[in-house]
Amino acid sequence: MKWSAIAAARRVLAGEQGSVVRDWGGRLPIALVYPNTYRVGMSSLALHTLYAAFNRAPDVVCERVFCGLRSVETGDAPLSLESRHELGDFSVLAVSFSFELDYLNWTTLLRRAGLPVLARERGDGDPLVLAGGPAVTANPEPLADVCDAFVIGEVEPVLDRLLDALRLLLSERREQVLDALAAIPGIYVPGRSRSVERQVCSNLDASPTQTVIYTDNTEFGDMHLMEIARGCGHGCRFCLAGCVYRPPRERSPAVLLDQARQARGQRSKVGLVSAAVSDYSRLDELLRGLAELEMQVAVSSLRVDPLPTALLKALAASRTRTLTLAPEAGSERLRTHIRKGITAADIQNAAEAATRYGFPELKLYFMIGLPTEEEDDIEAIAATLDAVATSYRGRLSASVAAFVPKAHTPFERSAMATEDTLRRRLKRLRALLQLRGVRLSADGIPWSVVQAVLARGDRQLGAVLADLREPSLGEWKRAMAAHGLADADYTGAFAADECLPWAHIRLNQAMRVAREENHGLD
Numbered sequence: 001m002k003w004s005a006i007a008a009a010r011r012v013l014a015g016e017q018g019s020v021v022r023d024w025g026g027r028l029p030i031a032l033v034y035p036n037t038y039r040v041g042m043s044s045l046a047l048h049t050l051y052a053a054f055n056r057a058p059d060v061v062c063e064r065v066f067c068g069l070r071s072v073e074t075g076d077a078p079l080s081l082e083s084r085h086e087l088g089d090f091s092v093l094a095v096s097f098s099f100e101l102d103y104l105n106w107t108t109l110l111r112r113a114g115l116p117v118l119a120r121e122r123g124d125g126d127p128l129v130l131a132g133g134p135a136v137t138a139n140p141e142p143l144a145d146v147c148d149a150f151v152i153g154e155v156e157p158v159l160d161r162l163l164d165a166l167r168l169l170l171s172e173r174r175e176q177v178l179d180a181l182a183a184i185p186g187i188y189v190p191g192r193s194r195s196v197e198r199q200v201c202s203n204l205d206a207s208p209t210q211t212v213i214y215t216d217n218t219e220f221g222d223m224h225l226m227e228i229a230r231g232c233g234h235g236c237r238f239c240l241a242g243c244v245y246r247p248p249r250e251r252s253p254a255v256l257l258d259q260a261r262q263a264r265g266q267r268s269k270v271g272l273v274s275a276a277v278s279d280y281s282r283l284d285e286l287l288r289g290l291a292e293l294e295m296q297v298a299v300s301s302l303r304v305d306p307l308p309t310a311l312l313k314a315l316a317a318s319r320t321r322t323l324t325l326a327p328e329a330g331s332e333r334l335r336t337h338i339r340k341g342i343t344a345a346d347i348q349n350a351a352e353a354a355t356r357y358g359f360p361e362l363k364l365y366f367m368i369g370l371p372t373e374e375e376d377d378i379e380a381i382a383a384t385l386d387a388v389a390t391s392y393r394g395r396l397s398a399s400v401a402a403f404v405p406k407a408h409t410p411f412e413r414s415a416m417a418t419e420d421t422l423r424r425r426l427k428r429l430r431a432l433l434q435l436r437g438v439r440l441s442a443d444g445i446p447w448s449v450v451q452a453v454l455a456r457g458d459r460q461l462g463a464v465l466a467d468l469r470e471p472s473l474g475e476w477k478r479a480m481a482a483h484g485l486a487d488a489d490y491t492g493a494f495a496a497d498e499c500l501p502w503a504h505i506r507l508n509q510a511m512r513v514a515r516e517e518n519h520g521l522d
Helices: 003-014 045-056 102-112 134-138 156-170 174-182 240-244 253-263 283-292 309-317 332-337 344-356 375-391 419-436 445-455 461-467 473-482 509-519
Strands: 028-037 060-067 092-096 128-132 149-151 224-227 269-273 296-299 322-328 361-368 395-402 439-442
Touching: 028 045, 028 102, 028 156, 045 060, 045 092, 045 224, 060 102, 102 461, 128 134, 128 156, 128 174, 134 149, 134 240, 134 445, 149 174, 156 174, 224 253, 253 283, 283 309, 296 309, 322 344, 332 375, 344 375, 361 375, 361 419, 375 395, 375 419, 395 419, 395 445, 419 439, 419 445, 445 473, 461 473
Parallel strands: 028 060, 028 092, 092 128, 128 149, 224 269, 269 296, 322 361, 361 395, 395 439
Antiparallel strands: none
């Protein structure tokens, strides 16, 4: 172990408030792993929530591990922040996957820690790997040979039983622990569980989801984040989060304002987090309470419609520089097809409001490669930005991502547009926007293809992930070819009668109804 790696971890820890350092004696050691950089991981409320929940148990010690610290960059074994232990020292590795591409980082971390990547090669002396998060809730199969167990859905309803089962690692053999995990609703243990029902937290007020560790070294370091609602009722046909977190639920303003009041000593700004902050039914009441506390406001996401006046005023008063909205598609035909539910007039009204309240920058998000998309739809993105430019007085920018079909969404069987198609359409859009002086940022198309493979992949991908020597595109292509697989095996359309790799992950009734309604759209 290099002293430089230890020093890097100590420096990060010294810049935090709220981290928990415990003696390991007699406690179950859990490594909470976010397989991305510290800056990205500390922006995740899921990580904060799990860290607080695990450390509330007096007989548990939970410490964090990330990619991107010096210990990983130099190829050394990854270390926990709190006590600089290696991964192999922990009984449990609890991994949170928000993004499918983090699967590649995870297998790299395991390899650098000197641990077997495949679950069948780990024994009683090795940590048990428990995975959760929206990516594996939708489809755990690409990691089914890598992870020992998965939390399908939200952890709050099963947390107590989960910890009871994990405590058995201190006295029982691995196989007995896996049997105990498989008996818990919502826990998927490959080889033991036939089908699993997604778990849903029914009372958000009883389960705080907010910042518990403060650090400036993250995108939202200047604010206290708190989840005001979970789920979304709009039913956009492409959206994984809208399906995985249904039905929509809200926290009460009283609970949220109490959280904000307690956070005032740390931060003067509150970041409101939900799938669509502007949909929160008691938003005016919440904003009035935050104003009385003299706290500034930021938001995670907004819909073009509704765009409440009270929220725009609060953001402007908080000196928010960029107003970010997501029309997703340029043409009204395509927005109707994906069930986005906004019109050209809605977008125009939003642009006028951005000018009226003095936001210096307006940023619009779009996707390319959506099902039924045609060349005219690319032209329509430019036309939409043209129309916005006539009403908005400020810096106008656009961000574009490739559509990636996701499990459990109404587009789960749809083909992804080919790389050639996506490149051609992105090139055309760049040319159109360059003429108009609009700044354009775009996600990398090759990585979007890898994401699509992992989002709808099967168990064969476990061997590919285990074979990766580093998380790079070149390594991905080599490992896929070495195992006789191609990206096109997973990016094409799935036949209507084809059994899907994620068929054993069951939706609750509210989600089933919503999905059936969406499938009924033309």
